[in-house]
Amino acid sequence: MDMVRFIRTKVGEVINVKEITFAAVFSMLTNILMSRDLVNFELESVEGGMSEVIRNIFEVGAAPNISDLFPVLAPFDLQNLRKKSKELYLRCSAMFEPIIKERRERKMIDEDDASSQQDFLDTLIRNGSTDEHINILLLELLVAGTDTSSSAIEWSMAELMKSPEYMKKAQEELKNEINQDVIQESDLPRLKFLHACLKESMRLHPPGPLLLPHRAIDSCQVMNYSIPKNSQVLVNAYAIGRDPKSWKDPLAYNPERFLISDMNFRGSNTEFIPFGAGRRACPGQPMATKHVPLLLASLLHFFDWSLPCGKRCKRHRHDW
Numbered sequence: 079m080d081m082v083r084f085i086r087t088k089v090g091e092v093i094n095v096k097e098i099t100f101a102a103v104f105s106m107l108t109n110i111l112m113s114r115d116l117v118n119f120e121l122e123s124v125e126g127g128m129s130e131v132i133r134n135i136f137e138v139g140a141a142p143n144i145s146d147l148f149p150v151l152a153p154f155d156l157q158n159l160r161k162k163s164k165e166l167y168l169r170c171s172a173m174f175e176p177i178i179k180e181r182r183e184r185k186m187i188d189e190d191d192a193s194s195q196q197d198f199l200d201t202l203i204r205n206g207s208t209d210e211h212i213n214i215l216l217l218e219l220l221v222a223g224t225d226t227s228s229s230a231i232e233w234s235m236a237e238l239m240k241s242p243e244y245m246k247k248a249q250e251e252l253k254n255e256i257n258q259d260v261i262q263e264s265d266l267p268r269l270k271f272l273h274a275c276l277k278e279s280m281r282l283h284p285p286g287p288l289l290l291p292h293r294a295i296d297s298c299q300v301m302n303y304s305i306p307k308n309s310q311v312l313v314n315a316y317a318i319g320r321d322p323k324s325w326k327d328p329l330a331y332n333p334e335r336f337l338i339s340d341m342n343f344r345g346s347n348t349e350f351i352p353f354g355a356g357r358r359a360c361p362g363q364p365m366a367t368k369h370v371p372l373l374l375a376s377l378l379h380f381f382d383w384s385l386p387c388g389k390r391c392k393r394h395r396h397d398w
């Protein structure tokens with residue numbers, strides 16, 4: 079895997095885990111979506127400054143918007159959020175357009191050849207999607223999938239650096255369970271402790287702390303609160319994951335709590351909802367729960383980690 083090869087060239091140097099995992103996830107997603115690798119690990123960069131664009135879109139999307147509180151102000155776009163979104167969308171479209179054009183021209187989709195491999199882009203073209211639809215869909219999936227997945231890996235690494243005994247336990251599990259030079263999807267079900275570490279990191283640091291904004295389609299009563307029809311509803315997954323009514327010693331990083339529980343990522347347990355729950359839960363969850371543990375396992379199995387200049391982390395109580 080490119081990420082592992084790249085880190086091997088940096089052994090002994092300080093590694094920026096955030097940049098590397100962002101690039102690795104981005105590369106996985108662009109390969110799945112359009113069979114293209116837009117990442118250059120050597121330059122630690124994503125082609126055409128894509129990582130910056132994706133991050134900016136995330137920031138613009140998550141920024142508090144005064145028009146949500148005073149809808150009458152929306153046409154004035156006082157914070158320039160709509161203007162910025164449009165500029166970022168145009169920058170992304172400029173990146174995707176040559177790829178879509180080339181794919182259309184090469185007529186890679188051979189309707190008669192049922193065995194020819196199709197990626198997401200082929201399927202969209204074959205279904206008659208316009209360039210605009212394709213641009214928007216690719217962008218939405220890259221934005222929704224990259225920062226969330228890399229944040230889950232980064233927080234897991236940060237927590238494991240703070241708790242060396244759990245890092246060691248996860249590495250021992252990997253040593254016992256992985257017999258070959260690469261970690262494969264088929265190995266994942268055996269990595270119980272690794273999954274527990276990931277769940278515990280996502281409980282404390284859900285990559286979407288307020289999920290996505292929802293809208294009440296009807297007036298309703300939730301406990302003692304009246305929710306009027308059409309109001310925007312934000313679900314605080316961050317607070318839910320740290321609620322002392324649901325979690326014993328909620329601020330402690332303790333992956334073992336997930337070894338003795340059958341909580342999954344599908345939102346069946348409302349006290350643990352890093353991917354949301356119900357009809358609008360994350361559609362990328364089945365994919366993310368494969369590539370996120372694969373990347374985390376690769377970081378832990380192939381390398382030993384320490385903080386720069388022998389620094390030590392304080393453990394246990396949560397200052398994050």
Ligand code: HEM
Pocket residue numbers: 107218219220222223224226227230284285286289290291352353354355357358359360361362363365366370
């Ligand atoms: C660790 C990784 C990920 C996390 C924690 C995560 C989390 C979430 C959350 C919390 C939501 C909102 C759910 C709600 O409001 O109820 C969401 C929505 C979404 N996610 Fe993910 N996600 C991840 C990875 C991905 C990936 C890899 C993709 C696709 C490539 C993806 C695509 C989407 C899309 C398209 C939506 C919007 C769904 C809608 O509008 O109904 N996500 N995700």
